[in-house]
Amino acid sequence: MSKMVEKYKALVKRMKLLYGSKKMLDEKEKSYLEYVKLQRICVNLRYSILFAIFLSIAVLFIIIFPQIREYFDFKLFFIWFIALAALVLYIIVGKIFYERVKSEDKSKKDLILAEGIHGIFWCIYPVALIAIAHIFSNPLQSVIIWIAFFYIGVQIPIYSFYETFFIYPITIIAAVVFLVFADLSLELVIACVPVVVFMVIVAQATHLDRLEAYYLIAKNSSENFEAKRRAANIFSQVFDVALEVNLHSGLCEILRENEFLGITENTEMQRVEEIIDFVKEYAHPDDKYAFEKNLNTDYITDEFLAGRTQLYFEGRVLTKNNEYVWFSFLISREEEVGSEYCLCLVQNINERKQQEGKLRFEAERDPLTQLYNKVTTKSLIEECLEKSPSAQHALVVIDIDNFKTINDSRGHALGDKILLAFANELNKNFRETDIIGRVGGDEFIVLIRNVQSIAMVCDKLQQLTSNFKRYGVENGLPGRLSTSIGVSLFNKDGKNYDELFKKADAALYEAKRNGKDQYKFSITRA
Known part of the structure; x- marks a missing residue:
């Protein structure tokens, strides 16, 4: 017994809910009901406008035009002309209120007026059908036509709980009036009554299903919105941008967006291509390939x-x-296999990258001169030789002459100053594409990439030694600063770093034996 009572209460609540009663509802259910109300008003207005257009055409072609061609009754013509004008006016007014109801800035007054307008129309609609159907001379034909369009009239609009008790009584009264004034036989009237009642019952059942469908849409939309809002709150703590992308339609919804990145100005649905094109346009030149490859819906889908x-x-x-x-x-x-949806989560990692860059710089560089250290210099040169096996490169090994004597006699502060000055001359004299490193106390290595000629190497080395000497004179350093240099050529003196370094180092010591302050090419070229 208790189960039946519970079912009955649930049914009553469902009926009240779907027909507009807000009693026994929580705030969420009330918000769902507002969505149902809005959709119901839009449907009723839209179809009332269409039916008004249909009635206008029917009045014009079935009543007014035949009167003008065959016989002319001014009084009757005037009545139908006013009816036609009223229908046209309703179409215009209904269209205006339909646009208002659909807009974001609609007011409660707009909704009330819209309900009143379409309510009046659906009351008048069956009466208008009576007048149109009554022009047929065959009573049976009139009844069939009226019942057919009456069924359409009660089937299409969706009435609220209050509209039902307002519209259906007027509709039934109109039907009775029509049956009386049409002078139909009693048998035909008795036959029509159950048909009309049956149509009303079927229509109400259909209305209930449609209202429930709108209610479920509102509920699902609200639940999805809440889920996305919760996800957005989570994303906001970790990610700067979160997008839900439909790979099939190309639409995306922005769940979280940090204005710092400036991808978009709103959180409406957008074409994913627009956002992808934006990111590609402002991508760093060195990273464009990664964006072109990965931000591609076809590639992601595959x-x-x-x-x-x-x-x-x-x-x-x-x-x-x-x-x-x-x-x-x-x-x-x-998570669903084969799902067409995916999440794109974007996070600002600039601070991490800067920290990584700082650590990488410290790991790769000599702490004093900021040139590459010994390990990194060798690694970069080996990588360069491997990537360009047929190119012409020159490996240069340099020692500062008598540096140990200067360092021991005048102190490490002066020694460090000389090392920094020489590192500065190396950076000024060679190109950014060349690899420069400090591999020992006063020993440096330079890989001159893509050497055009031996003369080019000689010019570079002469300019370097000349500038270094000038620095010593201008800064009043004791003695004369000079360097001993050994050079080996890739593919002629060796095929890898170790071979090139061995030949260049041998050439360096040959320069020292010959009096220092000079450069020598590999002894294999002597």
């Missing part, structure tokens, strides 16, 4: 179909502050 669940890459983007900032991009497929 990778997901191949079984991957996540794609990750990093790149720099020009921000509103007009500086390039590092971001990580994590593209993650939804």
Whole structure:
């Protein structure tokens, strides 16, 4: 018994809910009901406008035009002309209120007026059908036509709980009036009544299902919004941008967006291509390939179909502050296999990258001169030789003459000053593409990349030694600063770093034996 009571209460609540009663509802259910009300008003207005257009055409072609051609009754013509004008006016007014109801800045007054307008129309609609159907001479034909369009009239609009008790009585009264004034036989009237009642019952059942469908849409939309809002709150603590992307339609919804990145000005649905094109446009030139490859819906779809669940890459983007900032991009497929949705999570990793860069710099550089250290110099040169096996490079090994004597007699402070000055001359004399490193106390290595000629190497070395000597004179350093230099050529004196260094080092000691302050090419070329 208690189960039946519970079912009955649930049914009553469902009926009240779907027909507009807000009793026994919580705040969420009330908000769902507002959505149902809005959709119901829009549907009723839209279809009332369409039916008004239909009635206008019917009045014009079935009543007014035949009167003008065959017989003319001014009084009757005037009545139908006023009816036609009223229908046209309703179409215009209904269209205006339909646009208002659909807009974001609609007011409660607009909704009330819209309800009143379409309510009046659906009351008048069956009466108008009576007048149109009554022009047919065959009573049975009139009834069939009226019932057919009456069914359409009660089937299409969606009435609220209060509208039901307002519109249906008027509709029934109109039907009775029509049956009486049409002078139909009693048998035909008795036959029509159950048909009309049946249509009303069927229509109400259909209305209930449609209202429930709108209610479920509102509920699901609200739950999805809440879920996305909670996700956005989580994302806001970790990510700067979070996008939900539909790979099939190309639409994306921005769940979280940091204005610092400046991808978009709102959180409406957008074409994913627009955001991708924006990011590509402002990507760092060195990172454009990574963006072109990974920010491609076809590539992402293929990778997901191949079984991957996540794609990750990093790149720099020009921000509103007009500086390039590092971001990580994590593209993650939804859990459902074959899902067309994925999440794109973007995080500002600029601070991490700067820290990594600082640590990498400290690990790769000589702490005094800031040139590459011995390990990094060798690694970079080996990488260069491997990538360009047919190019012409020159490996230069340099020692500062008598540096140990200066360092021991005048102190390490002066020695460090000389080392810094020589490192500065190396940076000024060689190109950014060349590799420069300090590999010992006063020993330096330079790989001159893509040597055009031996004369070019000689000019570089003569300019270097001349500038270093001038620095010593200008700064009043004791004695004369000079260097001993050995040179070996890639592919002629050796095929790898160790071979080139061995030949260049031998040439360096040959220069020292010959009196220092000079450069020598590999003894294999002597």
